[in-house]
Each structure stands twice: as C-alpha cells, then as structure tokens.
Amino acid sequence: MRKQSTLLAIGIVLSLWAGQAWSTAQEPIQPVEPAIVKDPAKVELGKKLFFDPRLSRSGAISCNSCHNLAMGGSDNLKASIGHKWQQGGINSPTVLNSSLNIAQFWDGRAKDLREQAGGPIENPMEMASTHELAVQVLNSIPGYRAEFKQVFGKDSITIGEVTSALAAFEETLVTPNSRFDQWLKGDKKALTVRELGGYELFKNSGCVACHNGVAVGGNSFQKMGLVTPYVTENKAEGRAAVTGKDADRFNFKVPTLRNVALTYPYFHDGEAATLTQAVDVMGRLQLGRTFTPDENAQIVAFLKTLTGDQPVIQYPVLPPSEDDTPRPEPFVK
Ligand code: HEC
Numbered sequence: 588m589r590k591q592s593t594l595l596a597i598g599i600v601l602s603l604w605a606g607q608a609w610s611t612a613q614e615p616i617q618p619v620e621p622a623i624v625k626d627p628a629k630v631e632l633g634k635k636l637f638f639d640p641r642l643s644r645s646g647a648i649s650c651n652s653c654h655n656l657a658m659g660g661s662d663n664l665k666a667s668i669g670h671k672w673q674q675g676g677i678n679s680p681t682v683l684n685s686s687l688n689i690a691q692f693w694d695g696r697a698k699d700l701r702e703q704a705g706g707p708i709e710n711p712m713e714m715a716s717t718h719e720l721a722v723q724v725l726n727s728i729p730g731y732r733a734e735f736k737q738v739f740g741k742d743s744i745t746i747g748e749v750t751s752a753l754a755a756f757e758e759t760l761v762t763p764n765s766r767f768d769q770w771l772k773g774d775k776k777a778l779t780v781r782e783l784g785g786y787e788l789f790k791n792s793g794c795v796a797c798h799n800g801v802a803v804g805g806n807s808f809q810k811m812g813l814v815t816p817y818v819t820e821n822k823a824e825g826r827a828a829v830t831g832k833d834a835d836r837f838n839f840k841v842p843t844l845r846n847v848a849l850t851y852p853y854f855h856d857g858e859a860a861t862l863t864q865a866v867d868v869m870g871r872l873q874l875g876r877t878f879t880p881d882e883n884a885q886i887v888a889f890l891k892t893l894t895g896d897q898p899v900i901q902y903p904v905l906p907p908s909e910d911d912t913p914r915p916e917p918f919v920k
C-alpha cells in the first residue's frame with residue numbers, strides 16, 4: 588500500500604513540476620530562516636552542555652564528538668565511535684537544522700529534540716552515563732548550579748532542565764543563506780547553469796517527492812529501496828522498530844539534504860562514501876532511473892548549493908569540577 592501510494596505521489600509530483608514555469612514561491616523547497624533566540628542565557632547553557640564531555644561516563648565524549656559543529660554537525664564516520672571505542676550501529680545524522688525534523692532519529696523514536704537529548708547520555712554504546720550520574724556531576728559544579736538557577740530559577744538541577752537547555756541550543760543550529768536559498772529569494776545569479784540544471788533534474792525525476800520543504804527532507808518516513816530493494820548488512824529496521832508493523836520495515840526518516848556536502852558518508856549505514864554514489868543509488872532504487880555521469884554531476888552540483896551559513900560558535904569555557912565531582916571512568920567495565 589505504502590509503496591504504491593509513494594509511487595503515486597511521485598507521479599503526481601512529476602506531472603506537477605514537469606516543464607512548468609513556476610515562480611519561486613511555488614517551489615517545493617523553501618528557504619531556511621535564521622533562528623529567533625528567545626532566551627540567550629538558556630541557549631548559552633545548552634551550548635556548554637553540548638560541548639561538555641563530563642556528561643559521559645568516560646569524561647571524554649561530548650555531543651560534539653559525534654555531531655562536530657566544525658564538520659557540518661556530524662562525525663564523517665560510517666558509524667560513530669562511542670564509549671570505550673565501541674562502534675555504533677548507525678550513521679550519525681547532522682544536528683544542523685534538526686529542529687525542522689518531524690521527529691528525531693532515523694526511525695523517529697524521539698518526538699522532539701528534548702526527548703532525543705536524554706538518549707545519548709545513558710546509551711551504553713554512546714556516552715554510557717546515567718541521568719542520575721550526569722545530574723550529580725552537574726549539581727556538584729558551582730558554576731553550573733548558578734547558571735541553571737539563573738535560567739530555570741531552581742536550586743537543584745534535573746535531567747529535564749539539561750535536555751531543555753540542550754534543545755534550546757540545538758534550535759539555534761540552523762543554516763540560512765545557502766546559495767540555493769539566495770536563488771529562491773530572487774537572486775537569479777546565485778546559481779550557475781549547471782547547478783540549475785541539477786535542480787531541474789532533482790524536481791523532474793521525482794527526488795522532491797521525498798526531499799522537499801525547508802529542510803529538503805526531514806518531514807516524512809519513506810521506504811529505502813522503494814523500486815529496487817536496498818541490500819545492506821546493517822541491522823537497522825527503520826520505522827518498524829517503533830511501530831512494530833512489518834509494512835514499516837526499512838522506512839527511514841528522509842534525511843535533510845541541507846549541508847549534505849559536509850555530512851558524508853551517506854545513508855543510515857554510511858555505505859555511500861560520496862554524493863555521486865548516493866545520487867546514483869537514489870536514482871536507481873527510489874525512482875528506477877539510472878542517471879548518466881553528466882546528469883549525476885549536475886545533481887551533485889545542485890546539492891552542494893544547499894550548504895548554508897554555518898552557526899558561528901564561540902567555543903565555551905566550561906566551569907571546573909569541584910573536589911566532590913564524580914570522577915571520569917574512561918575504562919570501567
Ligand atoms: C557516540 C556518538 C554520539 C554522541 C556522543 C551523541 N550522538 Fe546524537 N546521534 C548519534 C547517532 C549514531 C544518532 C542516530 C541514532 C539513530 O537514529 O538511531 C544520533 C542522533 C541524534 C539526533 C537526531 C538527529 C536526526 O536527524 O534524527 C540529535 C538531535 C542528536 N543525536 C543530538 C545529540 C545530543 C544533544 C547529544 C549529547 C547529549 C548527542 N547527540 C550525543 C551519535 C551520537
């Protein structure tokens with residue numbers, strides 16, 4: 588059913604966009620707008636937490652280890668390295684523009700950024716701490732106590748405030764002003780002829796059926812291997828892990844294509860090393876279409892125009908631990 592309805596959707600999209608002269612207001616992709624910061628102190632606190640490896644059992648792994656803001660909010664590894672050098676089971680998605688996602692994680696098992704942020708701290712493969720221990724560490728640090736008090740007005744810290752501050756920081760990690768967005772906003776010189784050709788192919792061949800909206804993805808779950816099955820050794824089941832429905836097997840959240848030039852390797856298993864490979868697989872498996880090398884190169888050229896202004900991060904100075912702060916345990920069993 589789902590496969591048919593997605594194919595139907597692609598058909599409708601194709602007939603809608605094929606060869607028509609639309610104004611940019613009717614494009615299937617909309618520009619990223621800058622974040623509006625309502626509570627700067629909360630964002631600043633969230634930034635500290637994002638960079639603080641003391642949220643991990645080892646004292647060595649922070650959110651930024653796997654979502655490196657110097658590398659497009661990802662780690663550029665097939666699968667992340669977690670506690671005690673363990674290899675994670677799935678590719679780390681970017682945190683950039685993640686506030687635009689319908690849900691978090693490849694299978695959407697967290698409904699929003701707040702719910703998501705609690706996960707990695709106590710995931711034994713990732714930061715391998717517990718919420719109790721992480722909160723105990725933070726509560727032992729006077730600098731944090733003062734800052735949480737200022738932001739939340741309470742004397743002691745709870746995990747809910749930790750995840751709330753992390754989410755507030757992540758909401759600022761949007762990337763407006765890409766060359767493609769400049770074009771969308773009317774600067775017709777912002778793209779080259781080849782980049783525009785790539786965008787036309789992206790629309791006319793049906794990529795936009797799944798990769799659309801502000802994030803060019805992130806807003807639906809779709810089958811990986813819609814036309815031709817995807818073969819992988821990776822164990823991830825996709826959305827079926829959440830719904831328990833067989834029909835959802837291999838349905839993954841469509842990744843955002845914003846900043847995709849920075850977030851290699853690609854797919855949930857990280858098996859596509861380059862954009863050329865990823866575009867080729869998408870064409871064949873999702874649309875039953877084999878692009879010529881030149882068509883592929885044009886689509887890749889278009890995808891590279893989706894790199895926006897990266898968040899300007901002033902590296903935070905973290906408040907020091909106290910004598911009674913629980914010590915890091917990098918090598919515990
Ligand atoms: C050891 C590596 C690692 C660490 C540390 C880590 N993450 Fe992740 N993160 C991942 C992986 C891998 C996924 C994808 C997991 C999945 O979908 O099952 C992910 C998913 C996410 C997502 C969802 C993005 C999306 O598009 O679905 C967000 C947001 C996120 N992490 C934020 C954080 C925050 C905040 C922290 C720190 C508290 C953190 N991560 C720590 C590896 C890591």
Ligand code: HEC
Nearest residue numbers: 793794797809811839841842853854855865866869870873
């Ligand atoms: C039927 C829906 C659908 C269509 C059509 C589709 N995609 Fe995708 N795309 C997905 C899904 C789902 C994933 C994630 C698959 C996975 O990781 O297993 C994805 C992943 C990608 C990725 C990798 C992103 C990353 O960060 O890992 C790129 C690049 C991409 N698509 C480009 C395209 C292009 C170009 C086209 C058109 C030729 C296209 N897609 C057509 C659903 C679709």
